Amino acid sequence: MNNIKTVNILGAKVQKLTMDEATNIAMGFLKSEGKKIIYTPNSEIILYASRNEEFMEKLNSADLMIADGIGVVYGAKILRNTLPERVAGFDLLKSMLPLMAEAGNSVYLLGAKPTVAEKAAENLKNDYPGLVIAGTHDGYFKDDEAVIKDINDKKPDLLLVCLGFPKQENWIYDNRDKLQVKAMIGAGGCLDVFSGTVERAPEFYCKHGLEWFYRLKKEPWRFMRMTALPVFALKVLFKGWKYKQN
Ligand code: UDP
Numbered sequence: 137m138n139n140i141k142t143v144n145i146l147g148a149k150v151q152k153l154t155m156d157e158a159t160n161i162a163m164g165f166l167k168s169e170g171k172k173i174i175y176t177p178n179s180e181i182i183l184y185a186s187r188n189e190e191f192m193e194k195l196n197s198a199d200l201m202i203a204d205g206i207g208v209v210y211g212a213k214i215l216r217n218t219l220p221e222r223v224a225g226f227d228l229l230k231s232m233l234p235l236m237a238e239a240g241n242s243v244y245l246l247g248a249k250p251t252v253a254e255k256a257a258e259n260l261k262n263d264y265p266g267l268v269i270a271g272t273h274d275g276y277f278k279d280d281e282a283v284i285k286d287i288n289d290k291k292p293d294l295l296l297v298c299l300g301f302p303k304q305e306n307w308i309y310d311n312r313d314k315l316q317v318k319a320m321i322g323a324g325g326c327l328d329v330f331s332g333t334v335e336r337a338p339e340f341y342c343k344h345g346l347e348w349f350y351r352l353k354k355e356p357w358r359f360m361r362m363t364a365l366p367v368f369a370l371k372v373l374f375k376g377w378k379y380k381q382n
Contacts, residue, residue: 142201143217146186146371148177149196150203150212154220158202159231165199165319166241166293171312173198174321176225178205179368180361181301186371191302194309202228204324206345207365214376222345225323226336229296233264236294242268244287244317247275247298248327256330268292275299280311288316295320298327 140161142149153161165172175198177185185192195201202223203209212219236243243260245253253272261269270292277283287295295317297304304322312320328334336342337350348365352358 143212143215143219145208145211145215146182146368146375147192147196148182148185149201150177150182150208150219151201152219153200153202153223155223155227155231158200158223158228159235161200162228162232162319162321163235163239166236166239168318170199170318171315172200172319173308173312174200174202174225174228174319175305175308176202176204176223176228176322176324177208177301179207179211180205180364181305182208182211183364183368183371184302188302191305194305197309199319206347207368210345211368211372214372216376224342225321226326226329229321229323229326232294233260233267237264237266240266240268241293242270242290243294243296244270244290244292245272245296245298245327245330246283246287247273247296247304247323248325248331248333249276250274252327252331252333253298255332256327259330259332280307284311284314288314291316293318296323296326297321298323298325300324 141152175195185195203219204224206222209219209222245256253274257269257272260267270290273283297308297320299307308320308322329336337347341347341350352362
C-alpha cells in the first residue's frame with residue numbers, strides 16, 4: 137500500500153479518503169502503468185478476512201482500499217478513529233465514469249450472469265458517450281486463461297471484476313501478474329445495477345446507512361449473509377472495549 141493514512145478494522149487497513157480523494161487516486165491509476173488494485177470491502181468482507189489470514193493479506197495488498205459499507209464507517213468510529221465518509225465501490229465508479237468518458241478511457245466488464253455484462257455495456261455507452269467498452273465476459277467461466285487472454289488482447293485501462301466476494305478479490309490477486317490492465321476493481325454486484333437487472337437502494341436508504349435493510353427487503357435470501365453485520369459489530373465493539381482497557 138502507499139502512504140495514505142489508514143484505519144485498522146479487525147486487521148483490514150481501510151484508507152481514510154473522501155470520495156473526491158479516492159476518485160483522484162483511481163483516475164491517477166489510469167494514467168500510469170501500474171496494475172493497481174482497488175478493493176471495496178464492507179463489514180461482511182472484513183469479518184471474513186478477520187477469520188482468514190491469507191485473504192486478509194490479499195485485501196491489504198490493495199493500492200486503494202475504501203469503505204464500501206456504512207458498518208465499516210461506524211466500526212472505525214467505535215475504534216476511536218474516523219473515516220471521512222463511506223466510499224462505496226458503486227459510487228466510486230459513478231464518480232469515475234464521466235471522467236473516464238472525457239479522457240476516452242476504456243473499461244472491460246467481467247462478471248455476473250450471461251448477458252448482464254453486455255446489457256451493462258449498452259447502458260454505460262449511452263450514459264457516458266466517449267467511454268470505450270473494451271470487452272465483456274460473464275462471471276461463470278471455467279477457463280481463466282481464455283478470459284485473461286481476451287482481456288489482454290483488449291488491454292483495457294480499467295477492469296471491473298464482479299464475481300462476488302471472496303472470489304473477485306482472490307481472482308484479481310491471483311491473476312494480477314498476468315493481466316495487462318492499468319487498474320482493476322472488485323466491484324461485487326455493480327454490473328447487476330448498471331445493467332438494470334437489480335435496482336440500487338434509493339438515496340434515502342444509502343444516506344441513512346440503511347442500504348442493507350433495503351436489500352434485505354428486496355432479496356430476503358440475503359438474510360443469512362447479513363447475520364455477518366451484528367457479528368462484525370460485536371467483534372469491533374469488543375476490540376474497542378479492549379483498546380479502552382489498555
Ligand atoms: N457472480 C459471478 N460469478 C460467480 C459468483 C457470482 O459472476 O461465480 C456474480 C453474481 O452474478 C453477481 C455478483 O457476482 O452479479 C455478486 O453480487 P452480490 O450482490 O452478491 O455482490 P456484493 O456486492 O453483495 O458482494
